[in-house]
Amino acid sequence: MARTLESLARKTRSLESIRGIVHTMKTVSMLNAAPYEQAARAIEAYHATVLEGLQAFLHCHGPMPRTRDAPETRVLVVFGSDHGLCGNYNEALAGDVARDIARGAGEPWTVLCVGAQMADALAEQRIAVARTYLTPASTDGIVRLANRLARHLDGIRRANLPRSLTARIAFRERQQDGSAASSLRMLLPLDRDLLDTLQARPWPSRSLPTVAGPVEEVLGDLVRGHLFASLFRASAEALVTENAARMARMQQAEETVDDRLESARADSRRLRQSEITAELLDLTAGFDAFRKPRRRANKAHDAT
Numbered sequence: 001m002a003r004t005l006e007s008l009a010r011k012t013r014s015l016e017s018i019r020g021i022v023h024t025m026k027t028v029s030m031l032n033a034a035p036y037e038q039a040a041r042a043i044e045a046y047h048a049t050v051l052e053g054l055q056a057f058l059h060c061h062g063p064m065p066r067t068r069d070a071p072e073t074r075v076l077v078v079f080g081s082d083h084g085l086c087g088n089y090n091e092a093l094a095g096d097v098a099r100d101i102a103r104g105a106g107e108p109w110t111v112l113c114v115g116a117q118m119a120d121a122l123a124e125q126r127i128a129v130a131r132t133y134l135t136p137a138s139t140d141g142i143v144r145l146a147n148r149l150a151r152h153l154d155g156i157r158r159a160n161l162p163r164s165l166t167a168r169i170a171f172r173e174r175q176q177d178g179s180a181a182s183s184l185r186m187l188l189p190l191d192r193d194l195l196d197t198l199q200a201r202p203w204p205s206r207s208l209p210t211v212a213g214p215v216e217e218v219l220g221d222l223v224r225g226h227l228f229a230s231l232f233r234a235s236a237e238a239l240v241t242e243n244a245a246r247m248a249r250m251q252q253a254e255e256t257v258d259d260r261l262e263s264a265r266a267d268s269r270r271l272r273q274s275e276i277t278a279e280l281l282d283l284t285a286g287f288d289a290f291r292k293p294r295r296r297a298n299k300a301h302d303a304t
Contacts, residue, residue, distance in 0.1 A: 005275070008268045015261040022257060025085070026250035033243035039139045040236040047229035054222045055198040056209035063199050064190075073160040076101075076109045077149060077187070077231070079171035079238040080118020082135045086245040089172060089180075094121035096182035097170050101127065112152065114145065114235065136235060146231040150224060153188070164189065169230065171238040172245075180241045187230055190223065 058064070078097055080090045101109060113119045113129045122129055131152070136142045157165040167187040172180045203209060211218055 005271050008264055012264045015257055015264060019257045022250050022253045026247050029243045029247040029250060033240050035139050036236045036239040039142060040233055040240060043229050043232045050222060050225035050229055055201060057211055057219060057222060058199045059203055059209050060211045061215060064195055071163045072107060072166045073156060073163045074107050074109045075153060075156055075167045077112045077169045078118060079234055080115030081242045082115040082117050085249060086242050087249055089242055089245055090118045090121040093170060093172055093182050094125050098125035098127060100184055142232055142235045145235055146228050149231050150227050169234045171234045172241045173237045174241050174244060180245055
């Protein structure tokens with residue numbers, strides 16, 4: 001009995017230690033998500049400024065000509081996770097990317113991947129990865145990653161002229177109900193609905209906008225700003241979603257450990273109570289055994 005109680009005590013101590021580790025990891029995930037979420041909100045403000053500049057350009061130079069059907073170079077940028085403990089984050093996104101590619105037709109996609117584990121998940125879906133980038137470890141890393149990806153896309157565009165460049169991004173993002181879902185969005189060419197909306201939107205000032213500088217250079221700068229903001233936001237949102245998924249997994253693990261810990265403590269209490277009851281019964285039996293000879297001796301003395 002004592003050995004069983006000792007083993008339960010060791011089990012309880014181990015579970016308490018595991019619970020402390022899981023709780024720490026959950027807290028770290030919560031703290032890690034905060035700066036990425038702030039970065040995502042900050043880039044939205046920058047992106048709004050870029051779109052306002054694009055609106056001014058459209059007001060000055062009129063609607064952009066519609067692109068004709070022409071040979072295109074297609075690039076897909078996939079943002080994954082390299083830190084683990086976040087469920088099937090990479091596998092779910094890789095599966096959605098594979099299904100999206102299978103539904104399409106035309107030129108093959110050149111796939112750029114963020115995260116070595118994401119590259120492995122894509123390889124399991126038989127998707128070849130042209131280049132793999134490391135996942136950023138800070139908000140500064142997001143800036144560097146977005147700049148590298150933007151330069152890489154521009155290099156692909158220049159290397160394949162006069163073909164047009166079609167670029168898409170794929171990442172996981174949070175939903176309103178707290179779950180995560182894959183998001184595949186067009187990056188280039190600029191969304192026609194977005195351009196039409198900017199063209200039709202009234203200018204927010206009485207002063208008419210003016211655009212200084214060569215038209216092509218100004219438009220190129222605006223497109224690069226849009227490209228950078230979109231890549232930055234996708235990377236930041238992917239990191240926020242990753243940490244949220246890890247926090248949810250740690251919450252589940254913490255609840256499981258709490259259940260097992262409560263079960264181990266209940267078993268310890270039951271065994272301890274059983275041991276106490278057995279000792280009391282032994283004491284009662286010994287006391288009765290001690291009293292019986294004296295009782296018989298008293299009866300014999302009374303009979304004489």
